[in-house]
Amino acid sequence: MSPQKVFVRKVIELHDKYLAYVNDCFKNHNLFHKKGGSEKLSDEAIEETLEKVVKMLAYISDKDLFAEFYRKKLARRLLFDKQKQQCGGQFTSKMEGMVTDLTLAKENQASFEEYLSNTANANPGIDLTVTVLTTGFWPSYKSFDLNLPAEMVKCVEVFRDFYQTKTKHRKLTWIYSLGTCNIIGKFEPKTMELIVTTYQAAALLLFNSYDRLKPNTKTISSTYYFEFNSKFTDKMRRIKIPLPLVDEKKKVIEDVDKDRRYAMDASIVRIMKSRKVLGHQQLVMECVEQLGRMFKPDFKAIKKRIEDLITRDYLERDKDNPNLFRYLA
Template sequence: MYRLFSKIPRGLDPVSSIFNQHVTSAGTALVKQAEDVASNKKADKKDVVGLQDQIFVRKVIKLHDKYLAYVNDCFMNHTLFHKALKEAFEVFCNKGVGGSSSAELLATFCDNILKKGGSEKLSDEAIEDTLEKVVKLLAYISDKDLFAEFYRKRLARRLLFDKSANYEQERSILTKLKQQCGWEFTSKMERMVTDLTLAKENQTNFEEYLGNNPNANPGIDLTVTVLTTGFWPSYRSFDLNLPVEMVKCVEVFKEFYQTKTKHRKLTWIYSLGTCNITGKFEPKTMELIVTTYQASALLLFNSSDRLSYQEIMTQLNLTDDDVVRLLHSLSCAKYKILNKEPNTKIISPTDFFEFNSKFTDKMRRIKIPLPPVDEKKKVIEDVDRDRRYAIDASIVRIMKSRRVLGHQQLVMECVEQLGHMFKPDFKAIKKRIEDLITRDYLERDGDNPNLFRYLV
């Protein structure tokens, strides 16, 4: 039966076309349903919207399972119906939902499965099966580079803050992604996982160094994670004015690191640091789990009873945005470690702050989070920048091999080269061509302006 079908594909064309329309209609209905939920005023809370995003991806996976079973069982695994299924899913899988792209939704879905305490409570076998299906869905996404950047950001947070539930599962999905998208797609992610293993070895060596050198005592317990620039997402680095208690820690680790290598420079990313500090309040002494920024601000009150917003900003050497975030978390959020004057919910440059000695809580150990920062804009900007570089490299490769080429053919070859990661916009390619001309990589033909020559 299968051979008979493969010999007369024309007879299957109408059937596969109807199948394509049916799948497209079902998928589009899912997207519309998710959009309606996202736009519903009752679902304006982030956790509710996030849960709906998880449900949406689950429904898309279920839909894919359903129609893939039809292709395999009812249509004898025929290539014509695989093609129809692929084209249908490409239509609705590249539509955004509630302001989020499908690439972001898939990356967030994976993060929720792989991190500790995620809403998806699955067995190891179920996780493995789900990740396999997510990677299959990724094949239909045109902006694979956007997925990669969102996924890398979330992988970094899982690794750096010990949020990953299982390192074997982290490696497993990277293997699946490599098989689907190629080694370049996962090379940085794989090095991140390896980097963290090396960082743990480095920490062990540091602890041995401290044990063998009693004079090199940082005074407090210190854990440093050394990462390799280039593999990890870029993070802002400010010259935070560390409290005296922390300055010695940094100096001791620098001395240790110089015993290992003198050719590498350490750049401290204080925005990723965490601290456990002891707060001596009148009701009881409590342990506070805070960020390095928050700890630096709180330690200022060891030597001052009352500080203004401007004094805190000057002493810490942080930007207005960072000072507002950390002071809001310490004086206006759930745990009011600082008293603010005036007692409002908005941080202003004219505010004053005092240590709240009467603060108490039923727990003896509390974590004080910073308000989250929306990283979506930064991710999209990074991807757009990388796309410009990728288009430039593609154009130069093509022109270097062809030497002379027409505009239309150059654009089409560029789209074909980059299509496995993203669909470059024709206007973007034209803009990059003009830029390469101004930088003397290409020149227009004197007689035909639509003809380009490669300049050696």
């Protein structure tokens, strides 16, 4: 059993242990329940274990940060077809949108294949599967320019022509970092199938035209060169070439911090629009109460957002009492 599964099982056992104390010793009195800890899921069909896991979310103070990490991992499981069971219940609208997107993408792929069979000269030259996603539902991915090999250029053009027959109001942005390619490597010992990323494929396909290539980067010396290793072999006939692991933690935290700033701004403006005039302490406490369902806002961060909103003329300080704020319509 993986460490993650062991951890979840142990947390559930701990929760069950103390819940039994609450039920048996204290007659399930509300004083002994943490806020949200006894909430029931509305979907009675969800399995008991999954229901307990979801209950654990009530005890996570920074739900927005957890959700963003979860969404990153869910995106990879969905895109690389590792999701082996249905997702239980609706965790957030974005995650529900991700699952829906994958269903629509399969339908879109079926339409694309029908288009290829019924349209003259529409031939990408290779087997092509494109997953079209909705930007707002998925984590943000950097889209780097890539000088596509000729084989891939044809694919992109054919799919673009197909997609324009379906809609002219949506722009396609290709995220090559999430793409995978199966290419045939003809080595001297034997022919092998290589499963690589789009970037890796673009680099390898260059050696169909060149035996040796000089690098043109700041990080590799100009005296170095790359050449095709015709002697390469492996005991397997089909191998996956992995990329180095990337620590996404810093990027996720930055994204969540940005979302929190927007959330704090919206909360402060919403409160002040309703109250018109409010003291500093009351404003901070109401903001904490509104946002507490998703994360525990830092008092200093709220103060900074208030100052920023004053600078942007959403609020103003009372001339006689600097701790009193007025909403500017």
